[in-house]
Amino acid sequence: MTRYYFHTSDGEYDVDDIGVELADDRAARREAIRYGGDILSNEPDLLSNAHGLRIDVTDDRDAHCFAIVIRVVSDLITA
Amino acid sequence: MGEPHAPERRDGHLLRILVKKLLSHSLLPAEDRQAIEALPFTVRTLEANESIVREGSRTDSCAILLSGFAFRAKLSAEGGRQIVALKTPGDPLDLQSLFLPTADHSLQALTRVELALVPHRAWNALLAARPAVARAVVVDVLIEGSIGREWLLNIGRRDARTRVAHFLCELVHRLNRVALDRIETLEVPLTQEQLADLMGLTPVHINRTLKALEGEGAVARVARRLHIADLDRLAEIASFSSLYLHGHDAQAG
Numbered sequence: 001m002t003r004y005y006f007h008t009s010d011g012e013y014d015v016d017d018i019g020v021e022l023a024d025d026r027a028a029r030r031e032a033i034r035y036g037g038d039i040l041s042n043e044p045d046l047l048s049n050a051h052g053l054r055i056d057v058t059d060d061r062d063a064h065c066f067a068i069v070i071r072v073v074s075d076l077i078t079a
Numbered sequence: 080m081g082e083p084h085a086p087e088r089r090d091g092h093l094l095r096i097l098v099k100k101l102l103s104h105s106l107l108p109a110e111d112r113q114a115i116e117a118l119p120f121t122v123r124t125l126e127a128n129e130s131i132v133r134e135g136s137r138t139d140s141c142a143i144l145l146s147g148f149a150f151r152a153k154l155s156a157e158g159g160r161q162i163v164a165l166k167t168p169g170d171p172l173d174l175q176s177l178f179l180p181t182a183d184h185s186l187q188a189l190t191r192v193e194l195a196l197v198p199h200r201a202w203n204a205l206l207a208a209r210p211a212v213a214r215a216v217v218v219d220v221l222i223e224g225s226i227g228r229e230w231l232l233n234i235g236r237r238d239a240r241t242r243v244a245h246f247l248c249e250l251v252h253r254l255n256r257v258a259l260d261r262i263e264t265l266e267v268p269l270t271q272e273q274l275a276d277l278m279g280l281t282p283v284h285i286n287r288t289l290k291a292l293e294g295e296g297a298v299a300r301v302a303r304r305l306h307i308a309d310l311d312r313l314a315e316i317a318s319f320s321s322l323y324l325h326g327h328d329a330q331a332g
Contacts (some may be wrong), residue, residue: 008287018286031283034281038284039287073157
């Protein structure tokens with residue numbers, strides 16, 4: 001088991017200092033996707049900022065594992 | 080469940096917390112209160128996560144929660160666990176088993192708990208002899224049903240911040256039913272993981288939610304322990320109404 005930390009950026013950076021124990025990177029990826037889904041279902045207006053929502057996942061050796069980025073892109077298409 | 084060789088005790092003062100709980104919603108004459116305190120019971124202490132009643136099992140006693148916290152949980156076939164009720168000190172945990180002998184969910188210790196196990200035969204004799212006690216028992220079960228409906232709304236329809244705020248308000252209200260002095264602030268005796276399980280949120284999401292509530296001054300976190308800092312603020316965030324808890328709502332039959 002590894003402890004993974006899920007840091008969010010949505011205009012401001014929010015450090016996760018507690019984390020969750022998970023089996024492996026695959027489980028951490030699923031957790032990050034669910035977490036992003038939970039945040040957005042609670043705070044849908046979050047994506048109205050230009051940054052969107054970014055979740056950076058690190059492990060207990062402080063290594064960066066991956067990031068999930070969710071943004072609204074319709075402005076780019078019509079621009 | 081049960082320790083066949085443990086002697087039955089009649090230390091009424093331990094059951095006073097149950098009387099206090101019942102008095103928070105029902106009127107009971109002095110002789111009925113004394114009769115409850117005179118119920119025979121055996122005391123059992125369990126550590127966090129230990130099982131109190133397993134789904135599908137039958138018991139011959141009803142546990143009263145003397146101290147600590149317990150929960151009811153149901154499992155899906157895939158092993159997903161949902162906590163469906165939190166039980167606080169003074170709560171009878173399993174009055175249902177008097178009428179429906181096979182447990183349809185599991186009961187587990189959330190923290191270290193002290194239980195008084197009251198045999199069914201003693202309960203049945205008391206309920207047959209004393210209508211006001213029988214009525215208080217029904218009211219207690221009805222209020223638990225009302226709390227369950229509020230939880231369905233809370234977990235199903237409220238966003239994370241409102242949901243957690245609502246739960247914390249409920250916790251304080253329920254603890255106040257048996258508290259010696261009125262509680263306004265409180266160290267919440269649950270870990271963030273336990274809170275996540277109760278609220279149907281992931282632990283990471285609970286962390287984010289508590290941070291938001293902390294930023295509003297409603298809660299404080301000291302060395303990872305959660306404290307209720309401003310109950311009025313929490314109630315405002317949750318639009319909390321204690322109507323569903325029916326405190327002092329029931330009249331004597």
